[in-house]
Amino acid sequence: MPLAQLEFDGRRVRVADSGAPAADAPAVVLIHGAGHDHETWDEVAAALAGAGLRTLAPDLPGHGGSDGPALADVGAQAGWLLRLVDALELPRFCLAGHSMGSLTALAAAVRAPDRCTGLVLLGSMAPMPVAPVLLEAAREDPPVAHALINKWTFGPVDVLGEARLDALQARNLRRMERQAAGSLALDLGACDAWQDGLAAAARVRCPALLICGERDRMTPPELAAPLFDALHAAAGGASLIRIPGAGHALMDEAPATVSDAIRAFVATAP
Template identity: 30%
Template sequence: MHGFATLEADRSPVVPQRGPSMSATPTAHARTGEITTAYTDRGEGPALLLVHGHAYDRSMWERQVEVFSSRGWRVLAPDLRGFGGSEGTAGIVYTEEFADDLAALLDHAGVVRAVVVGFSMGGQVAMELLHRHPQRVRALVVNDTVPQAEDTAGRRRRHVTADTILRTGMEEYGRAVLGKMIAEANVEAMPETAARVLAMLQSAPAEGAAAAMRGRAERRDYTDLLSGAELPVLVVVGADDPFDGGAGRRTAELVAGAELVVVDGAGHTPSMEQPEAFDAAVDAFLRRLPA
């Protein structure tokens, strides 16, 4: 299924620059395949795995780590390969590799099954984890993501974006996409949130961001996976997400019994723009899960 295979030529680990970190949480490390993954591990109880999106890192989940670890959950929040404090591999990183890294992290942590929360690209990684390691996923929360594969134009657009990232760097990329990652109105209305998002984007290693963008271009289609899923699913979408276009509703309709929550006053990142509403939706879903 993978195009652009020549980009895989160099698979040596790349140590990224350090981005924003969880201020009050020590960083743990696990050897996952050929790389070292940095992650947060807090709390006791059933496992909740939080998967960040493209050019973000695990610090996006700082509030959720605090909230859910205090409510009887063991919360794991890794930096994906090539982001935050985790090593990367140059060229291209496929969604399958991210998913296998997560399975290896669960092995390292002694976790058999987890509720998996995936944001944007992280939602696609979560669906890939369900595809490749279904026994590891107890329930699924997908936030502002789409299950469909890219068409030809979409694949080309992502590869062009990866080229641009490598040519112009993450500072310019962050400025260009900030008003899409959070609602345009929130850039001015929520300056602290906007600054946090911009800092994450601009501190992400360009090689890691480009490699993930290329891999995302080649991802599989998850619509059949979701339509046949027999596990609890929650879909969360920001009401003002410019990338959505009804995708959240259509995703929820794929899964029998899936729940859909639309968060008002949020764009692409409701967990940071409207964290109280986001956390309430996830908490209600978690409380309804069978033991």
């Protein structure tokens, strides 16, 4: 997707923006997870843009081409995101976030109830505790943290095949290694510390969709049940899709399934 650079909050921000194929094309804002940047959405964003949607995938502060520092609090990330969509002049939008980005999207949706038309959460649960060994590695020994994330992120080799799993892990490692120093530790700390997810979910007014990987070891689908229940009971209601055999890296492992699900969901949003 075309990349746009803008000055925002006194810092440089990079956004992958498909552009609007039509004046009334729905806008879908795609928020990446911990230790990543907009490129995690490339395949999904291209499919959504090809279906006539406008997609925007920002690099959060301290990630990809956006100046740092990274934001150490989910609420701060949500506030930053909403100021960004204001700068991009998006009156209404659907938010889709993966892992940490799902918490950012959830917090932002509650703050913008009249503008957020839909909420898609991938690889999500609330709260989202992070294993202490991973938190410590992210702070003290990032290569070990990267290795642990790669070990836990993807579905099993008997589903993906050895060659594909190796390729996915290599691409994911390149993504993590190019992020600003210290950003992964701040990201994981933000996920671990945020305890407002279920309360926020109860206040969501737009329709919501949870997309879970059946074999996700980082946010296991059974642990997403409280989040789904809170969203389902909220004003907008919720639906759930579980992708067979998939792990946590849903956009890498099953991009066609994810993009089809988001496209169908946006088509039914108010």
